[in-house]
Amino acid sequence: MRMTADAATGSAAGVGIDDPAALKQRLRRAELRQRLRAYALVLPLCLFTLLTFLVPIGLMLVNSVHDPLVAEELPRSGPLLRALPAGTISPDEAVFAALAADMKDAAGNQTASRIATRLNFEYGGLRSVFMKTTRVVNRTDAGPWKPLFLEADTAWGEPRIWTVLAQTSERYTPNHLLRAVDLTHDERGAVIREPADTRIHLMVFGRTLWVSLLVTLLCLAIGYPLAYWISHLPPRTGNLVMVLVLLPFWTSLLVRTTAWVVLLQKEGVVNSLLMATGLVSEPLQMTFNRFGVVIAMTHILLPFMILPLVSVMRGIPPAYVRAARSLGASPATAFRRVYLPQSLPGISAGVLLVFILALGYYITPALLGGAGDQMMSFFIADNLSRSLNWGLASALGALLLAGVLLLYAVYERTVGITNVRLG
Amino acid sequence: MSSCSHFKLLLLAAATGLFAAQASAQQITVTSWGGAYTKSQVTAMHEPFSKASGVKILSEDYNGGLAEIRAQVKTGNVKWDVVDVELAEAIRGCDEGLFEKIDASKLPKGADGSDAKNDFVPGMVTECAVANISFANVVAYDKAKLGANAPTRLEDYFDLQKFPGKRGMKKEPNVNLEWALMADGVAPADVYKVLSTREGVDRAFRKLDSIKSQIVWWSAGAQPPQLLASGEVVMTSVYHGRIYDANVKDGKNFAIVWDGQISVPDLFVVMKGSKNVKTAMDFVMFATGTKPLAEQTKYIPYAPARKSSLALVDAKTKPWLPGPSQAGRGYTTNAGWWADKADELNQRFAAWAAR
Numbered sequence: 001m002r003m004t005a006d007a008a009t010g011s012a013a014g015v016g017i018d019d020p021a022a023l024k025q026r027l028r029r030a031e032l033r034q035r036l037r038a039y040a041l042v043l044p045l046c047l048f049t050l051l052t053f054l055v056p057i058g059l060m061l062v063n064s065v066h067d068p069l070v071a072e073e074l075p076r077s078g079p080l081l082r083a084l085p086a087g088t089i090s091p092d093e094a095v096f097a098a099l100a101a102d103m104k105d106a107a108g109n110q111t112a113s114r115i116a117t118r119l120n121f122e123y124g125g126l127r128s129v130f131m132k133t134t135r136v137v138n139r140t141d142a143g144p145w146k147p148l149f150l151e152a153d154t155a156w157g158e159p160r161i162w163t164v165l166a167q168t169s170e171r172y173t174p175n176h177l178l179r180a181v182d183l184t185h186d187e188r189g190a191v192i193r194e195p196a197d198t199r200i201h202l203m204v205f206g207r208t209l210w211v212s213l214l215v216t217l218l219c220l221a222i223g224y225p226l227a228y229w230i231s232h233l234p235p236r237t238g239n240l241v242m243v244l245v246l247l248p249f250w251t252s253l254l255v256r257t258t259a260w261v262v263l264l265q266k267e268g269v270v271n272s273l274l275m276a277t278g279l280v281s282e283p284l285q286m287t288f289n290r291f292g293v294v295i296a297m298t299h300i301l302l303p304f305m306i307l308p309l310v311s312v313m314r315g316i317p318p319a320y321v322r323a324a325r326s327l328g329a330s331p332a333t334a335f336r337r338v339y340l341p342q343s344l345p346g347i348s349a350g351v352l353l354v355f356i357l358a359l360g361y362y363i364t365p366a367l368l369g370g371a372g373d374q375m376m377s378f379f380i381a382d383n384l385s386r387s388l389n390w391g392l393a394s395a396l397g398a399l400l401l402a403g404v405l406l407l408y409a410v411y412e413r414t415v416g417i418t419n420v421r422l423g
Numbered sequence: 424m425s426s427c428s429h430f431k432l433l434l435l436a437a438a439t440g441l442f443a444a445q446a447s448a449q450q451i452t453v454t455s456w457g458g459a460y461t462k463s464q465v466t467a468m469h470e471p472f473s474k475a476s477g478v479k480i481l482s483e484d485y486n487g488g489l490a491e492i493r494a495q496v497k498t499g500n501v502k503w504d505v506v507d508v509e510l511a512e513a514i515r516g517c518d519e520g521l522f523e524k525i526d527a528s529k530l531p532k533g534a535d536g537s538d539a540k541n542d543f544v545p546g547m548v549t550e551c552a553v554a555n556i557s558f559a560n561v562v563a564y565d566k567a568k569l570g571a572n573a574p575t576r577l578e579d580y581f582d583l584q585k586f587p588g589k590r591g592m593k594k595e596p597n598v599n600l601e602w603a604l605m606a607d608g609v610a611p612a613d614v615y616k617v618l619s620t621r622e623g624v625d626r627a628f629r630k631l632d633s634i635k636s637q638i639v640w641w642s643a644g645a646q647p648p649q650l651l652a653s654g655e656v657v658m659t660s661v662y663h664g665r666i667y668d669a670n671v672k673d674g675k676n677f678a679i680v681w682d683g684q685i686s687v688p689d690l691f692v693v694m695k696g697s698k699n700v701k702t703a704m705d706f707v708m709f710a711t712g713t714k715p716l717a718e719q720t721k722y723i724p725y726a727p728a729r730k731s732s733l734a735l736v737d738a739k740t741k742p743w744l745p746g747p748s749q750a751g752r753g754y755t756t757n758a759g760w761w762a763d764k765a766d767e768l769n770q771r772f773a774a775w776a777a778r
Contacts, residue, residue, distance in 0.1 A: 110520030117515075124767030128759065131518060197628075198767075200774035266655050288639055371594060371640050371776035379773070385490060387766055 057401070063394035064176050069118050070168040073111050074102040078169040081162070087188040088162045096145035100137045107138040121389050122164045122175065122185075129155045160187040176395035201379070205399065208375040211293065211365075212358035218298045219305040219354045220347065227309035227346070231316075245306050253300065257364045260296040261287055264368070292368035300364065301357055305350040312346030348420040352411065356404060376400050450479040451699045451706060455507035456689075457484030459668060463722035464507070464555070468710035471718075475709070478702055489516055492694065496521045501696040504703040508552065510758035511765075513690045517551035522692040523700055524551055525707070533731030534713035542713075544746075546755060547728040552690035553711045556725035557755065559663045559684040559745030560598045565651050566676040569658075576751065577683030580658055581606045581634055591650045591659025594640040596772035597761055598660060598685050603630035605683055611754045619760075624768070628775055640776070651677055667724045667743050682751025688728065720744065 071078050077098035084091055106112040112134045120127035133152040140148060149156040163185065167175060178184065178191065182199045186192050193199070230241050248256060263269045264286040271283040286292050316339065324334040362377035376396060383393035453469065455461045461482060469480040483503065485491060489512050495501045508516065516522050527548050530539035539548075547554035562580045564573065569586070579586055580602070592599060601614050607630045609617050617623035639656050641647050647661040648669040663684070669675040691710065693703045709715065716727035717735035724743035727733060736744065747753070 110518070113515060113518035113520075116518075120763065120766050125763050128763045198771045198774050200770065200777060203774075203777065265653060267653050366642075371638075371773075372778070374777065382769075382773075385488060387769060388490065389766070 060394045060397050061401075063390060064180075064398045065172050065174065065395075067118070067168070067173050067176070067391050068171040070115055070165075071171045073106050073109075073115050074099070074165075074169055077102050077165075081166045081169045084162055084166050086163070086190075087159050089159050090146075090157060091162065093144060093146050096149055097143055099149075100140075100143065100145045103134045103137045107134050117388070118168060119164055121387075121392070122168060123160055126155070126161060126164060129153045129161065158187070163187055163189045173391075176391040177398070179392055180395040180399045201396065201399075204374070204376055204379055205403065207373075208359060208400070209403070211290070211297070211373075211375060212355050212361075214294055215297045215301060215358045216305075216351055216355045218294065219302050220351060222298070223302055223305035223309055223350065224343075224347070227306050227313055230306070230310050231313035242310065245303050248300070248303065254363060256300055257296055257367050260292065260299070260364075261367060264292050264295070287368055288370040290369070290373050293365045293373045296364050296368050297358060297361060301354045304353045304357060308349035308353065309343065309346040312349075313343055316342045344415075345420055348411075348415055352408075352420065355407075359400065359404060449477060449702075450481060451504040451697075451702050452481040452483055452502060453505040453507075453706065454483040454485050454503045456487065459664070459723050460725075463719045463725075464710070466722055467718035468555075468706075468715045471715060472706055472709050476702075476705065478706070480706070488512065489519075489521070492516060492521055493519070496695050499696060501694050501698070503694050504697040504699050505706055506692050506694060507555070507689050508692055510546075510549075510552075510554075510688050510690065510756065511762050513549055513552035513692055514758055515762060516692065517549065521695055522551035523695055523697070523704070525549075525553055525693075525704075529704075529708060531708060531712050533729055535731045535734065537731055542729045542731050544726075544728055544730065547688055547690075549690070552692045553707055554688040554690040554728040555711055555716060556719065556723075556727060557686040557688045557745060558725050559681075559686045559753070560593075560660060561663045561666075561684045561745070562658055562680040563647070563651065563661045563663075563666045563677050564658045564680070565654075566678050568654070573678065574658060574680050575682065577602060577680065578606045579680070580660075580683075581630060583634055583637060586657060588657030589637045589639050589655060590634055591641050591647045591656040591661070592638045593660055594642050594776065596768040597756065597765070599631060599772075600624070600627040600768065601685060601756075602660075602683055603627040605752060606630060611752045614754075615757050615760050618764075624771070628771075631775070648673075648675070648677070651675075663743070663745055664723055664725060680751075681745070681749035681753070684745050684749060684751070684753035686726070686745055686753065686755045688755065689725075 074081070077095060080091075080095045080098050084095070103112065106115060112131060116127040116130040116134075119130055133149055133156070136148060136152040137145070155161050167173060167185065167189065175185075179194075180201050182194045182202050183191055184194050226245075230238050230245075233241060261268075265271070266283045266285070266287070268287075270286065271280075274280045275283065286295075320338050320342070321334050324338045325331070329337070359375075360377055361375055362381060365373050365375050366378055376399075380393050380396045380400075383389045383396065453464070455464055461484060465480075465482055469482060472478065473480055485506075487509060492503075492506060492508075492512075493516075495503065513522070517524075525548070527539070530543075530548070530553065532539060533542035535542075543554070544557075547557075562574065562577065566573070572586075574580065574586055580590060600618060604614050604617055604623065604627050605611060607626060618627065639650060639659075641650065641659070644662050644665055647656075647659040648665050650656045650659055651661075652669070652673075652675060658680075663679055666677045666679055669677055691707045693700060693707060697703055711728060713729055713731045713735070716729050716732040719725070720727060720732075720736045720740050724740050726744045726746045727736070733744075741748065745753070
């Protein structure tokens, strides 16, 4: 605003004071220009955030419930399939005829395989049933279609396939979200829990939260004393130590993780040292388990805890603790009642930062963990690249996002988000 | 920078652009899995083909899967002409119309005069793909550690009493479930029939349960030889070519248990929408001829897809080739069956492994 005023005065000098209307107009124009320039300056950032952050997240959320493939590819039979009563075993000829017409089109557009893949996500084996039947239908010119379908595969006489077809021919489906929380449908379409031997997502979600919490607490336990020490060093030494803290950022995440594999593996540096000093007689198993994952993640995320802590602690005047001590507080009391509350914004920032980053960890558990240590990101990636089940991947992503937002809300209620400071 | 040098730069850019446009008329891109495998194809197939036809071949690497191929075909921005895929992808991609159909009658005769139809090992030519090799999933161990008391049968991989120690295992249901059933007494011919039933899958997981406490998981092909070398495991499942590599290039003394080998063919496909379909087809026909396939085994010990190539394979390489020449049970993976069951079994396997 001051800039604007200055600019206005500057230009006013050239106009002359006898024309207040023109002056006002010029002033307004100059202000507008200033404002536009300010917007133009933040526009790239806004666009960048929108395009690389908000739009993808929005698309992911949409993807987790919007799955129009089957509805679009089965335009004639879709409405009929949706209208079938639950538990239908044998719909009438009209449904089969519509399905046959759609299948012929799908075979022509070569989309049959994609429909088959989609059906297979819901019920293993439907892929080949659908492909096989499509081939038979494509060779045949006229019905009756019902006996032809049943001859192609007996699955067409079971309720399961009709339930799956009816569900997947809806444009919006809750199935992916249900799968993400280990729910599925029985053959008549009622929602039930997954069988015990395929239940996995909730367990993985719980594990993701637990590992992240553990790593956050470890980071806090190691980071707090270190940050205290750094903030009380003379500035020159303090800055030098800060550079050391930041040094790991100079190498890539992958390199740091691999370095931990080298250190911790069975015939690695740590085990060799332990064996040489006689502390253990047999090499310890430190890779491919939870231990390795937690150690490496703690190391990698530690700087994110130390940075906000140091900057907040540097701003805490030493006079308060000294005053508390001079008034008779023990060192422990002075720390607990005077210093700790003042460093709380730094703790808040560090804990939030580390916890949220840890939730999304992928490469470190993948390289250092066993099958029982993989976190949510692993399963998201697996569904994206191997199963090509993007709907389920999106649903898992949405679940993770919802979890983070929920925790954030709880945090806001208990600690207060205004009580977070990065420095 | 002066305006003169600007002009020169512009001229140079235009010239290279022109040159590139001209070159692309006689250039195809062949995409494969990289490493020693791609190298073997470049030496045995790309170079002789370029020499004979004058067509330049650009070699690219990828990590398998259909995602990238689908993206190229759907967006109409097809950069690859020929791709080396696994059988499951060859079938699925063909169903989706991502690949050109192959005219099997145009495949050249074998060097011994036999018809292509009889020359190719059964299953190696599909609607859209022609195989060049098969590799095998096998069990391997380090002779330096198990020399005196070496495993000989697939059952030994599941026998913790006789062979205590960790086992390397790929974090995927395929191969492992089949092996579990075979070690549990199911004949190779019946494996997929048994595995199609709920009881069969339960039985396979029960067998895997018996060694679960000792499993070390791997996911990339390069890992199992490292696990063996570092002593992390006593036995591991592995792609057989990696063991050959470790022995020949790194001087290791690993050995393969051929019993239970599961072969997986790698096939060439021509991308739909390629601008050089004819040249690409010519390349596929040439590369899967008797001589290039035999030549390839000099650089990597994978089983050639043609029977006639086998006669030309060096005697030193033969002991390393998978297939019926090796003792014990073995068969080719049933890609069609896995295409159906993979979604379901992947989840169950992940749930089992995570517990």
